[in-house]
Amino acid sequence: MSNPNPPSLSELPAQYDHSAAQAKWYPYWESQGYFHAVADDPRPPYCVVIPPPNVTGALHLGHALNNTLQDILCRMKRMQGYNVLWMPGTDHAGIATQAVVERRLFEEEKLTRHDLGREKLVERIWDWKKQYEQRILSQLKQLGASCDWERLRFTLDDQCARAVRETFFKLFADNKIYRGKRLVNWDTFLQTAVSDDEVFHEATKGHFWHFNYPVIDPRPGEPTHVTIATTRPETMLGDTAVAVHPDPAKAFDKVSAELREKIIAASAKEKGELEEQATLLLERRTKMLPQLEKLRDMAKRGVMLELPLTGRKIPLIADEWAKPELGSGCVKITPAHDENDYQVWQRNQSIDIRNIMNTDGSLNDSVPEKYRGLTMKKAREAVVADMEAAELCVEIEDRDIDLAHSDRSKTPIEPYLADQWFVKMDELAQSAMDAVSDGRVKIIPERYKKTYLDWLSEKRDWPVGRQLWWGHRIPVWHALVAIDDVDNWKNDKQEAAKLLEKACIAAGFNPDEYFIQVQEGLNFGSKSDIRICTHSNRVDQFFDGIKKFTTDFNAGPTYGVLLPSFPAATEATNNLADVIRSLEKDDEVLDTWFSSALWPHSTLGWPEQTPELAKFYPTSTLITSRDIITLWVARMVLAGLYNMGEVPFPEVFIHPKILDGFGETMSKSKGNGVDPLDVIEKFGADSLRFGLAYLTTETQDVRMPVEFECPHCQSLIAQTKKNRTLPRIECDKCHRPFGTQWSQSHGTEDDQKLPRGAVVSERFELGRNFCNKLWNASRFALMNLEGGEPSASAPGDLLLEDRWLLSRLATVTDEVTKALGEYRFADAARSLYGFAWDEFCSFYVEMTKARFAVLEQRAVAQRVLAHALDTLLRLLHPMTPFLTEEVWHLLNQAAPNRGLLKQDRPAESICVAEWPEADAQWIDKTIEAQFAKFQTVMGAVRNIRQEKNIPPREPIQFSVKCDAETVKLLKPMEPYFLSMAHAAATAWGADVTPPERVASKPLEGMEVHVDISAFFDVTAERTRLEKERDNLAKFVDSLNAKLSNENFVSRAPANVVDEQRSKLTEVREQLESVEAALAKLA
């Protein structure tokens, strides 16, 4: 397939038609297979895995940035001759996706997931996924992303599922997976756990209640009660202890010491406040220490307290969690409803743990009958009333409380300790830290190394289970086993494991397909958990086989079997065979990040040892946003090391975030998001890409004020915090209403029917203007190249401007290649922008106009022009692929043979053209300096014309006073002064005398005189010269001041001083010539 639609060069439109180019070239690239990589291609590999976008919704501007940057690198590397694989895919995003589908299900059909059931719901989510994935892929293609679509993956597809099972199994067999407790955000309305992301905090007026718990049998002189304080009084029904610090004196001293350190470091302003704090602390210590120490001693003696309202007795314990400096110094312990209390429970296994809540948020049977079935809210009222009636409520303070609410149901969250799967992180985290510390993985910019290392260094175990239906189901079957005699069980558990093993073998599984684990003690006291994990592909048949087999077992010791139904277990007595028979498949799924962590190797075929894995792992770089350094990057590193024994990528580039005009992150829920397709439609994909690259600087974060575009009259309305969440907006100009993205989710039916106003940003005009400029320069070149004869060219044929352009081109090539290699996208874009616009277009192309008018000069100019355009297009292709491909094909028509000294046929597509190499032989600073003189004189002539108000087309005459060498340089440029400034040179040289009525401009080593006899205006000229004189005089003064400073002359480096001296001489001369001109006027 060649150019699908070759146009006539003379009929090219004056404006670049981005939508036509996009529609034409993407299908062309795909059909040519340019983006498809194969493993047995011998060229060096370059591989990038896409950060898989969530299938929750459409891509936003941040994705556009992320993928543009990846595409820029991939396209450059492809041109550099690498075997490039950009692995595309999407993420199943467990919670977010299920939540979206559930919400729609409820809105549209008034059904909950329980009405539908697990299988049906999962089916619905797959439907949703297919729809949105299509949309995401289409967005990526419209952006121009050169992904290898034949390899498209999804984190929940069969290949990824296999990698997930394998990894989980490895971890399990390696004893890195265990069951523990974790405080989850429990949504009592939806009866599900919610992620931290889906929780919003709302400050509400609340209270701080102080309760007294009576001490049972206090000795004389001892306190008769302890006081505790709480914001959630209803949880007292689940209290199992009250804690006091084991060494209050030491604890006080520690806090004091910390405070003193702070005071030393503090500013004067803070000092007073801190010192006051220290005084209060000291007073408190004096007042409370004896009491607290008494309580501590009582705790050691095993004193019990009466838990009011329940008739239960709970111990007073000594634990460091109790902070003597806070409240009463004593803290109630509710292990099942508070994470810190849970840890206290873990340290003090003698105390009880008591869950008081049903999944619907009502109180369960473990509380006294009168509170059973009450909601937490009602229970609070009842508890407080009863405590007050018992005169045990000693104080109620008002207090603002940051109350967590579920974003999905808008109801308050109940913290709730649930059984969870955990991955042990100590060794894994250490391995990932080492990889970054020793430089095997480099994070750019380097400051993000700290984020990464700090987070990993906590080595917090990773809770990987989620109470969801959408995701990788945990490949474990388990049964809870209650036993009374722990010692006996320890022996018998070997027997249980053996028995289970036998069952597995009999069911036809190989020993390396399953792993049996027995864990004691972590679940509700002495109850143990027997589990089996498998990575077999036949997971679903697994238990049918085993259960059949275990019917043959009748003998064996008896155990209590707990069915693992959430939250509380029911007990039954049975024998060992029944223990196995009672095994149930875990109904949780894995955290989405578990599958994302495997992305770099799972997408390449792991655990299969595929040729792709051998060729492309480790991948070459990772490009992502900073908010997932910990969640994703760190976990990919540790998973890569764990599964592959090698880091997944040697470099990670963290790119900026795009914020709105108020410095806020863009998000759908704020209504300030931007759909890249809106921008692509209005400005074109190339403009979007170039604009984004131009903004990707080292300094993080880009502020981007956005506007609504009225769909009726196209006028722009600035987005404000107010109008961005209106369901309909009235246009400022035409006063007709239009809808927005916000209308779709929050508006009435009428709002949703309104034509939608696109959200765009003026920031992309830069890219659009640039693309258009380039298009037109190309158009000019094409018109003048068509029919040109390829001619031999030798360096000797080249004129100053050719040598200048080639020198600049080589320098820019070098700059761009280096900048992109170091992720300095903005530098590359700025360098190309400046070169293309200010040098190539404004000077070189302008100058060729005069040369094309002269027959003998044509061939060389054509040749250099074609070569320069060819090179520039290749340099720009990674950023603006569509435009450059369009022009490339036209250029192939106009100049089918190209090259400077040696001519060749260019590549059929710019996608696979060679990346330019900076040819050092052309870099010539002398030529550049000489050319700069020409530019300076040109500027002076143009400047005088403007200042004298001489009409642009009015011919003028000028002369230049300069040395002989400059004459030799600039005299040949006379035609350019004519064509570019309508100025005719009358004289060059050292003895040039200015005409009678003249406007002069002193320059470095030169004087430009423009004959203005026809336009002479003494006053205007005097004003101009006086201004110039003042400027120069000021400059001379500042240089004088510097040079007369003894310290500067003696201490600054000699070259700096010399520079200043010669500058002074130079500026003085200029000043003299201005003063002379002024004198002449008078």
Place this chain on the structure above:
RNA sequence: GGGCGAUUAGCUCAGUUGGUUAGAGCGCCACGCUUACAACGUGGAUGUCGGGGGUUCGAGUCCCUCAUCGCCCACCA
């Protein structure tokens, strides 16, 4: 509470290892539709580089400090 970052023209941002009188794009002003381009051309105006202190011959750049804004993490009996 801990950490990170930002503060430069009306707006959005560059500014390399400290070294001429601090730059770009948009916007603004003036003139121009000149046969590549008005999405353009030519020229112009615009800054106490957030405040204060310090190091230095010399600070937008390095150090300290204050202020404001933003982000991440932790915690809130």
